Amino acid sequence: DTGVSQDPRHKITKRGQNVTFRCDPISEHNRLYWYRQTLGQGPEFLTYFQNEAQLEKSRLLSDRFSAERPKGSFSTLEIQRTEQGDSAMYLCASSTVGQNTEAFFGQGTRLTVV
Amino acid sequence: GQNIDQPTEMTATEGAIVQINCTYQTSGFNGLFWYQQHAGEAPTFLSYNVLDGLEEKGRFSSFLSRSKGYSYLLLKELQMKDSASYLCAVSPYGNNRLAFGKGNQVVVIP
Numbered sequence: 001d002t003g004v005s006q007d008p009r010h011k012i013t014k015r016g017q018n019v020t021f022r023c024d025p026i027s028e029h030n031r032l033y034w035y036r037q038t039l040g041q042g043p044e045f046l047t048y049f050q051n052e053a054q055l056e057k058s059r060l061l062s063d064r065f066s067a068e069r070p071k072g073s074f075s076t077l078e079i080q081r082t083e084q085g086d087s088a089m090y091l092c093a094s095s096t097v098g099q100n101t102e103a104f105f106g107q108g109t110r111l112t113v114v
Numbered sequence: 115g116q117n118i119d120q121p122t123e124m125t126a127t128e129g130a131i132v133q134i135n136c137t138y139q140t141s142g143f144n145g146l147f148w149y150q151q152h153a154g155e156a157p158t159f160l161s162y163n164v165l166d167g168l169e170e171k172g173r174f175s176s177f178l179s180r181s182k183g184y185s186y187l188l189l190k191e192l193q194m195k196d197s198a199s200y201l202c203a204v205s206p207y208g209n210n211r212l213a214f215g216k217g218n219q220v221v222v223i224p
Contacts, residue, residue, distance in 0.1 A: 004156070033211060042118070042201050042214030043157065056211060091156070095210050102147065103210055105156040 004106035006092050012112045013082055020078045021109045025094030032075050033103060034067055035091040036060070043091055049075060050097065082113045116140045118215035120202055125221045126192055134187045134218045136202030144208035148176050148187045149201040151217065157201055160187070189220070197222045 003026040013019050025032045031050050035043035046065070047057045051072040061067075064082075069075040079086055089110050093103040117139045126132040138146070145164040149157035163169055163178035163185060175188040187200055199219050203212040 031210060035214075040122075040216065042203070042217050043212075045211050045213065048209070048211050050209075055209070098210075101210060102159040102162065103212065105149075105158070107156045 004092060004094050004104050006090075006106040006109050008109055009107065010110045010112075012114060015084060015113055016081055018078065018080045019082060019111065020076055021090055021092075021111075023075045023077070023092030023094075023106060025074070025092070026104055027073070028096065029094035029104075030072075030097050031095045031103075032069055033093040033095075034075070034077050035093065037089040037091055037108070038087075046077075079111075082111075084113045087111055087113045116204065116206060116213035118202055118204060118213055120200075120215040120218045122216065123219040123221070125223060128192055128194060128222055128224050130192050132189045132192060132220060134189070134200050134202075134220065136185045136187075136215055138183050138185070138202070138204050138213075138215075140204045140206045140213060142206040142208075143180060144205045146176075146178055146185050147203045147205065147212060148174075148185075149203060151199045151201055153198075160200075192222050194222050194224070196220060 005024045007022045033048040034046040037043040049069040064080045067077045089108040091108045093105045095103040119137045148160040151157040161176040173190045199217040201217045202215040
């Protein structure tokens with residue numbers, strides 16, 4: 001257990017539905033990242049926050065995706081009008097501020113869109 | 115853009131040594147990380163290199179050559195529990211947002 005928790009661990013949804021995932025980072029970590037991982041691939045960066053500010057969004061993040069970190073603690077990732085191509089593992093990670101600090105990953109939310 | 119290249123799979127015997135290579139071409143460089151990921155689990159941190167040379171941590175060592183855009187992870191005295199995917203990741207911008215390779219699946223056999 002790395003101390004980063006994600007909920008739910010698994011989600012099955014019908015195409016077109018909206019889903020929301022939650023991430024609770026390690027409490028003293030200012031930075032929070034979202035990644036997406038498909039089978040046989042490494043994680044792909046989606047977005048990151050420093051405290052409550054969303055500082056970067058990947059071009060992978062379409063308009064259907066939105067992420068928030070309202071109080072600089074937990075974060076949510078919402079996908080609207082899900083598509084089958086959204087099926088993946090969604091990983092959250094957190095770290096302290098600093099160049100050589102490791103990121104701690106949660107166990108992810110596995111999304112299956114049917 | 116970022117390009118991180120790793121071989122996809124290798125098999126090795128318990129007790130052996132295995133070297134996993136990673137080459138990268140990124141728009142910036144602020145360090146290279148190695149992570150281990152068991153199937154269905156979170157990636158866990160193994161090592162970090164920002165300067166050229168070898169970093170040793172118990173059975174695991176990691177090497178970096180910035181001029182060649184090359185790193186390797188050396189796993190010694192392989193154990194069955196080392197069967198996992200090993201991910202190479204570069205931090206291009208210094209904010210620890212990582213660009214990952216596809217990972218190298220290591221299978222340890224008795």
